[in-house]
Amino acid sequence: MFEFEDHNSLEEQLMQASADSAIPLRGGLRQQVLDAARQARSRKIYTRSLVALGSFFLTVTMFFLIHDSEKSHRVASDRTPGWPKTIYVKGSQVLGISTAAAHRPEAIKTDWNSVQATLKQSGEWGLVDAVVRFRNERAGTIEQIFHRGE
């Protein structure tokens, strides 16, 4: 069957065999391959959607977190009539009152009732509650609290 004088003839024999070397494939393999490819594509689309949805939720969460943290250090307007100090609040908790010198020329009323009245007038109901709580937790007038550094 085989004749070898050198490797060239062996190569020729191998080459001749190549025509008959086709390996029959399993009948259902073609369909199996196509199904596998379709499944892989669906999986890829599903994964991409999941990643996109996850990114969206992450972005929205980050947005609200940043938005809330900016909001939480709310500063009551020092332009409210009759109140020269700035009240720093976080949520409904009063963090402190500014020690900055008053830059208002008009007479300032610093008793609790005036402060509450001013805040009520400006519609800052949350701050009114916070100021009441702040007052209840401390003794003395606003000036005394301020001088004590509370």
Next chain:
Amino acid sequence: MEKLAPAKFAAKIRCCANDLQDHGVDRLGSLYDLTAHRLVRYAVTVTKNMSDAEDAIQATMVRIAMKPKILATAQQPWAYLLRVARNEALRILQKRKPLQIFAQCRQLWARDSEVVEDNDQAQVIRQALKRLPTNQSEVVVLKIWEDMTFAEIASVLDESPNTVASRYRYALQKLDGYLRPLAREDINV
């Protein structure tokens, strides 16, 4: 199996890849029909068994279907496809490593008791190729059956052309050794 000229075959593969890219996975069939028989012939030389070779072809096709652009833009699409098939075949073998020792023992036993009943020349050559180490038999398949140059084979196997050429030389020496006695037997008969 229709034997196309390498350039024409590469052009057809590129065409199928472009089609796949444009129309999606549903067009994978044409690439499969064009290449599966030749791919499996090569994959069998790596895996040494048909079912693993078929699994490797399936994994190759799925991989190509997911990223057809790489195949469409490859300089040598057929070499690229063979390389993907080889990687998939090696991955499958890697997964089956714990069972490999058993399989090798079985293969050695089968080799000793191997009787080539079928006198078909292709069958005899296939058996002889099976007896070669994988790295040599795949070079022979790529060189002779796939009509590739040593440089192209080197790019598929990620080896230097010199290494590939020497593997080819050793493989032919061994094949010569395996097949010559059969030739003598034939003459004596």
